[in-house]
Amino acid sequence: MSADRQSRAxxxxxxxxxxxxxxxxxxxxNNKTQFVGAAARAxxxxxxxxxxxxxxxxxxxxxxxxxxxxxxxxxxxxxxxxANFFTAQLVAGLANVLNRADWTLTLSxxxxxxxxxxxxxxNYDVGGxxxxxxxxxxxxxxxxxxxxxxxxxVVLFQEVIDPAGLDLCLVRQDDEGGGRxxxxxxxxxxxxxxxxxxxxxxxPAIENRLAGLAQGFRAPPMGMLPVDHDDFxxxxxALGAWIGAHGLPGAVWGANDQIASAALLHLLDRGVAVPGxxxxxxxxxxxxxxxxxxRLTTLASPAYELGERAGEAMLKRLETGRFDAQDLCLPxxxxxGETG
Amino acid sequence: MSADRQSRAxxxxxxxxxxxxxxxxxxxxNNKTQFVGAAARAxxxxxxxxxxxxxxxxxxxxxxxxxxxxxxxxxxxxxxxxANFFTAQLVAGLANVLNRADWTLTLSxxxxxxxxxxxxxxNYDVGGxxxxxxxxxxxxxxxxxxxxxxxxxVVLFQEVIDPAGLDLCLVRQDDEGGGRxxxxxxxxxxxxxxxxxxxxxxxPAIENRLAGLAQGFRAPPMGMLPVDHDDFxxxxxALGAWIGAHGLPGAVWGANDQIASAALLHLLDRGVAVPGxxxxxxxxxxxxxxxxxxRLTTLASPAYELGERAGEAMLKRLETGRFDAQDLCLPxxxxxGETG
DNA sequence: CTGAAAGCGCTTACAG
DNA sequence: CTGAAAGCGCTTACAG
Numbered sequence: 001m002s003a004d005r006q007s008r009a010x011x012x013x014x015x016x017x018x019x020x021x022x023x024x025x026x027x028x029x030n031n032k033t034q035f036v037g038a039a040a041r042a043x044x045x046x047x048x049x050x051x052x053x054x055x056x057x058x059x060x061x062x063x064x065x066x067x068x069x070x071x072x073x074x075x076x077x078x079x080x081x082x083a084n085f086f087t088a089q090l091v092a093g094l095a096n097v098l099n100r101a102d103w104t105l106t107l108s109x110x111x112x113x114x115x116x117x118x119x120x121x122x123n124y125d126v127g128g129x130x131x132x133x134x135x136x137x138x139x140x141x142x143x144x145x146x147x148x149x150x151x152x153x154v155v156l157f158q159e160v161i162d163p164a165g166l167d168l169c170l171v172r173q174d175d176e177g178g179g180r181x182x183x184x185x186x187x188x189x190x191x192x193x194x195x196x197x198x199x200x201x202x203x204p205a206i207e208n209r210l211a212g213l214a215q216g217f218r219a220p221p222m223g224m225l226p227v228d229h230d231d232f233x234x235x236x237x238a239l240g241a242w243i244g245a246h247g248l249p250g251a252v253w254g255a256n257d258q259i260a261s262a263a264l265l266h267l268l269d270r271g272v273a274v275p276g277x278x279x280x281x282x283x284x285x286x287x288x289x290x291x292x293x294x295r296l297t298t299l300a301s302p303a304y305e306l307g308e309r310a311g312e313a314m315l316k317r318l319e320t321g322r323f324d325a326q327d328l329c330l331p332x333x334x335x336x337g338e339t340g
Numbered sequence: 341m342s343a344d345r346q347s348r349a350x351x352x353x354x355x356x357x358x359x360x361x362x363x364x365x366x367x368x369x370n371n372k373t374q375f376v377g378a379a380a381r382a383x384x385x386x387x388x389x390x391x392x393x394x395x396x397x398x399x400x401x402x403x404x405x406x407x408x409x410x411x412x413x414x415x416x417x418x419x420x421x422x423a424n425f426f427t428a429q430l431v432a433g434l435a436n437v438l439n440r441a442d443w444t445l446t447l448s449x450x451x452x453x454x455x456x457x458x459x460x461x462x463n464y465d466v467g468g469x470x471x472x473x474x475x476x477x478x479x480x481x482x483x484x485x486x487x488x489x490x491x492x493x494v495v496l497f498q499e500v501i502d503p504a505g506l507d508l509c510l511v512r513q514d515d516e517g518g519g520r521x522x523x524x525x526x527x528x529x530x531x532x533x534x535x536x537x538x539x540x541x542x543x544p545a546i547e548n549r550l551a552g553l554a555q556g557f558r559a560p561p562m563g564m565l566p567v568d569h570d571d572f573x574x575x576x577x578a579l580g581a582w583i584g585a586h587g588l589p590g591a592v593w594g595a596n597d598q599i600a601s602a603a604l605l606h607l608l609d610r611g612v613a614v615p616g617x618x619x620x621x622x623x624x625x626x627x628x629x630x631x632x633x634x635r636l637t638t639l640a641s642p643a644y645e646l647g648e649r650a651g652e653a654m655l656k657r658l659e660t661g662r663f664d665a666q667d668l669c670l671p672x673x674x675x676x677g678e679t680g
Numbered sequence: 681c682t683g684a685a686a687g688c689g690c691t692t693a694c695a696g
Numbered sequence: 697c698t699g700a701a702a703g704c705g706c707t708t709a710c711a712g
Contacts, residue, residue: 008464008491010705021683026707037681052491057465058401059705063688067398069446080644082432088422092449096419099448102459106409107447108439109432119442124348125397151348151392265633292632293605304420350689361699366691377697399689403704 081109093307183216297340421449433647523556637680
């Protein structure tokens with residue numbers, strides 16, 4: 001049905017076809033032009049074309065400088081690990097940087113319990129690892145220590161731990177600065193009090209947003225409401241109950257746009273004027289929300305850029321033997337909408 | 341800073357440490373239990389643990405049955421190739437199936453112009469290719485013929501071409517059936533006329549949806565309006581202009597949910613009652629739309645399952661030498677909302 | 681500028 | 697049940 005394994009042309013076949021040695025073919029493939037005459041080069045290129053030769057990556061990696069692939073692992077309870085827009089963008093940025101440099105991206109999504117027995121741990125087939133890890137702080141630190149124990153460079157997204165002494169680089173967005181920007185914005189508008197709605201299982205990124213918010217607002221939120229952020233109705237019920245007990249806040253801040261959207265629609269359903277009576281602000285702009293009515297005031301994540309920066313840092317690390325910096329922090333952009 | 345290349349333990353190191361031959365280590369790693377005594381096995385496992393040994397994939401692939409990785413290539417003009425929720429879900433499904441079978445997923449996004457000179461074409465480092473290709477029909481067919489020319493199995497998503505004689509399997513959703521379902525639904529409600537809004541650069545999937553719609557409605561749409569589906573305002577302006585010329589249709593069908601959402605909001609802004617005066621229906625449910633008000637009536641895509649099925653088909657093909665079937669078509673589910 | 685030899689770390693095929 | 701030899705297709709290191 002197709003060209004099978006035994007019929008695949010090797011470097012020797014190309015060499016014979018072109019009337020040169022295998023070495024010369026290798027030099028042509030690798031663009032070591034200083035070692036190859038123009039005539040030989042042309043004959044080799046013609047032979048490659050004629051035979052449909054493709055270099056076998058495994059053989060190259062074995063003798064050469066190791067695997068030319070970077071692993072991206074997303075450790076998450078959910079099998080639909082890319083469902084998240086933030087993650088998908090980040091992976092796209094990473095893949096593009098690597099591909100441009102002739103590196104490959106090996107993507108895997110892993111349940112926390114599956115990590116220990118995964119091919120990622122048992123096999124050596126990538127030159128370095130990028131990771132996005134969810135779960136409790138303990139679970140996350142466990143994953144990180146396993147990955148770092150592999151003796152390969154690791155880039156960790158959206159995490160805050162001390163990288164000293166580890167072959168580790170943190171790549172994250174300025175969640176604290178973003179929170180501060182929101183706090184300042186609300187303070188300037190004369191908002192009296194803020195209700196913060198947060199995912200039940202909190203994250204360092206979220207904690208930083210919250211810390212920034214308190215700083216910028218020059219006061220802590222009047223309330224902190226943990227919610228099941230994936231469950232739209234649960235978020236709304238929680239807000240309803242909170243308002244029943246405490247009355248309307250001056251503003252609701254959702255730690256991400258899913259929460260903020262749910263809160264916004266709940267307020268509108270209650271007949272509360274937004275932003276007249278209550279202001280609503282989110283975090284991590286999700287393009288699908290951009291056209292919802294009314295448009296949510298939020299912050300734009302540099303997710304794609306985070307992926308790019310991670311790729312660049314990793315390639316540089318593999319080249320030089322060490323990470324230039326171990327903590328890269330990208331700014332987030334304020335995105336004024338109609339709700340806050 | 342870390343265990344470097346020269347310090348990586350090999351199968352020989354493990355063999356020496358365990359007091360067995362390299363062969364026995366290999367047998368343990370590969371679970372060929374019939375060839376290894378329990379005692380030897382235990383000593384090998386202990387040695388692996390002690391040395392932190394990981395099998396080198398390149399060496400295994402070179403001597404063994406070839407690369408244990410599948411390539412997923414997304415050929416798209418946009419560098420943010422995963423921005424699309426459909427694609428991201430599909431990739432997640434594919435990755436999970438492969439990882440479970442101890443295969444790896446190599447992801448790349450490629451601009452159409454970059455394909456010819458890509459590592460994908462020049463190197464042999466995956467056992468098979470899955471592809472999602474956008475662009476005009478000619479451009480897409482060109483990509484497909486290049487991929488099939490590689491002499492490796494190819495799984496192609498959401499495309500309709502004749503796979504006869506090719507080592508090719510099509511994996512797609514039942515776009516025609518989905519369109520028919522919508523047509524029947526609107527006909528049953530007594531809708532008099534349908535305006536179809538389609539992406540300017542049309543796709544086989546979209547054409548099939550449209551064909552199904554006409555069948556189910558027992559009449560072609562009264563109008564076909566091509567729009568820039570990525571541009572929210574452009575979609576709205578196009579609809580406004582169309583209504584100015586032709587009056588209100590009985591229903592608007594958006595070929596995808598982005599278009600339908602934009603159309604819906606335009607109608608509401610004009611003060612048109614939805615679904616009272618005009619019904620609105622989309623296609624390819626996007627979770628972020630599920631909670632927009634009013635909820636869009638649409639169809640749910642089995643995107644994650646498409647990825648899973650593709651992975652299963654590819655693994656089976658690599659095992660048996662041929663695809664069981666060359667055209668897999670998954671059903672879509674009708675998702676009634678409040679707009680149609 | 682070109683080539684013959686050795687070797688990367690595994691697995692295959694075979695002998696005991 | 698265990699092991700010594702050969703070889704996968706490249707690149708490295710060296711000789712001409």
